[in-house]
Amino acid sequence: xxxxxxxxxxxxxxxxxxxxxxxKDNAEDKDSPDDEKQTETVKFSxxxxxxxxxxxxxxxxxxxxxxIFAIPYSGEDTRQEADSIIFLFSDTMVGEITGDSLxxxxxxxxxxxxxxxxxxxxxSTRFILAKDDKGEVTTMLTPRSNNEEYYWLGDGFVNIGxxxxxxxxxxxxxxxxxxxxxxxxxxxxxxxxxxxxxxPPFKDVKAFPIPFFQPDYGxxxxxxxxxxxxxxxxxxYVYIYGVRGQRKNLVCARVARxxxxxxxxxxxxxxxxxxxxxxQIASLADSVSNELSVSRIPGGKYALIYQYGGIFPKIYxxxxx
Numbered sequence: 001x002x003x004x005x006x007x008x009x010x011x012x013x014x015x016x017x018x019x020x021x022x023x024k025d026n027a028e029d030k031d032s033p034d035d036e037k038q039t040e041t042v043k044f045s046x047x048x049x050x051x052x053x054x055x056x057x058x059x060x061x062x063x064x065x066x067x068i069f070a071i072p073y074s075g076e077d078t079r080q081e082a083d084s085i086i087f088l089f090s091d092t093m094v095g096e097i098t099g100d101s102l103x104x105x106x107x108x109x110x111x112x113x114x115x116x117x118x119x120x121x122x123x124s125t126r127f128i129l130a131k132d133d134k135g136e137v138t139t140m141l142t143p144r145s146n147n148e149e150y151y152w153l154g155d156g157f158v159n160i161g162x163x164x165x166x167x168x169x170x171x172x173x174x175x176x177x178x179x180x181x182x183x184x185x186x187x188x189x190x191x192x193x194x195x196x197x198x199x200p201p202f203k204d205v206k207a208f209p210i211p212f213f214q215p216d217y218g219x220x221x222x223x224x225x226x227x228x229x230x231x232x233x234x235x236x237y238v239y240i241y242g243v244r245g246q247r248k249n250l251v252c253a254r255v256a257r258x259x260x261x262x263x264x265x266x267x268x269x270x271x272x273x274x275x276x277x278x279x280q281i282a283s284l285a286d287s288v289s290n291e292l293s294v295s296r297i298p299g300g301k302y303a304l305i306y307q308y309g310g311i312f313p314k315i316y317x318x319x320x321x
Contacts, residue, residue, distance in 0.1 A: 042319060051122045059097035062127040065089025065112055067153060067291055071168075075160030075232055077295060079118075086200065087114040087125075088153045088168065094129060094137050110139040110150040113200045130201040140201050141170065141192065149174050149187060154225030154290075155241075156192075160232050162257040164196040169225020169240075170207075189213040189223055191261065211263050212242075212253075212278060220245060222281070224253060229294040229302070232257075240266075243290055248310060249283040250292075285318060 058064075067090035074083045088111070095106025109129070116125040130140035143149045154169035172188040189210040194202050212222055224242035237254045244251050252269040259265035267274040268281040275281075285304070292306035301319050308314040 042317075044317075055122045055125050058127075062092065062094055062112060062114075062129060063097060064093040066091045069153065069155045069291065071156045071158065071166070073158055073166075075158040075230065077231070081118070083118045085116045085118060086166075087116065088156065089113065090152045092129075107137065109137060111141050111153050113140060115200065128200045141168070141205060143170075143172050143190065144207060145172070147174065147187075151190075152186075154223075155228040156225075157228045157230050157238060158196075159238070159257055159260060161236070162260070166194040166196065166198075167260060168192040168194070169210075169228075171223060171225070186213075186223065189225065191225075193261070208261050208263075212266075222251060222278075223290070226288070226290045227292040227294055227304075229296075230257075231296065234296075239294070241292065241294065243288060244281075244283070247286050248288050248290075250285040250288045250304075251281050252284060253281075284320075 067088070069088040071086050071088065072079060072083050073086065074081075076083075090111050092109050092112040093106065094109060094112075096103040112127065112129050114125050114127045116122065128140075129137045132138045139150065141151050141153070143151060149172045151170040152173050154171060156166060156168035159165050159167060168191075170190045170192050171186050172190060173184050174187050175184045177183060189212075190207045191210055193206040193208065195204055198204055210224060212224060214221060222242045222244045224240050226243050227241040229239040229241070230237070236256050236258075238257060238260060240253045240255070242251045242253065243249065253266050254269070254274065255262075255266045264276075267276055268278055269284065270277075270280040271282045287309045288304075289307040289310035292304065295303050295305070297303050297319075301321050304318045304320065306316055308316050
């Protein structure tokens with residue numbers, strides 16, 4: 001395979017583990033024989049992107065956001081022509097920085113967004129913060145519940161060829177107010193649907209509870225939406241990746257574009273094909289992160305990129321057919 005350059009938005013320390021994983025089927029929906037599943041070497045390089053570092057290194061207004069995802073409005077990740085990209089951020093810092101100190105009055109909101117038009121300078125990226133009736137900065141997307149929940153945003157996609165709506169996976173979170181290292185808990189998952197004519201800050205958002213998150217499942221609890229892969233030119237499916245349990249096992253579901261909100265139509269990847277029985281879902285990898293990406297690369301393969309364990313300073317890449 002030829003050298004593959006991967007640009008990140010910031011300088012990263014990279015560790016690559018290269019393995020085969022069954023994230024997608026081949027054209028005939030058959031598994032490769034065991035003797036064909038072997039570790040292979042892939043050449044690639046990583047380089048700094050200072051033009052993007054300058055975009056995100058800010059000291060006024062929006063100056064930091066966690067859990068970043070980027071979604072093309074065209075619905076095509078590899079499109080080179082002009083396209084609008086929406087960035088999703090979860091916990092977001094807003095305020096002023098003087099020198100190396102925060103100016104009193106800063107605040108944190110639970111999510112925000114940014115817009116960038118391809119083929120323009122990265123410096124044209126526009127950060128978008130929602131405001132309440134008093135003109136104060138506030139969280140953009142919030143659950144319609146009364147138990148102090150808020151959204152941590154997952155990945156999303158534009159449903160090209162179906163309803164053309166923007167879909168975003170969102171995790172309902174509630175603070176526990178304990179002395180734990182992570183004093184919050186996940187209480188459920190929603191699929192958010194936004195009309196194709198709407199632009200951030202969004203006003204008309206429909207939320208559909210995802211039935212596959214069940215708190216009483218313990219170590220088998222699944223959160224879908226940590227990554228999404230879809231290509232209208234490849235097939236009619238949306239592939240939705242999830243994390244299961246504390247070991248952070250990677251799992252995968254798929255659904256036809258016209259049936260995204262019909263959860264009974266979702267199929268789950270098992271060891272040798274697809275099933276609608278959630279209990280048969282197979283683990284494709286472990287120790288993945290809650291923010292990851294799956295991209296098509298030359299040679300009919302796909303690259304899974306994630307942060308090891310979600311908290312460790314290593315970035316892994318795994319290759320699947």
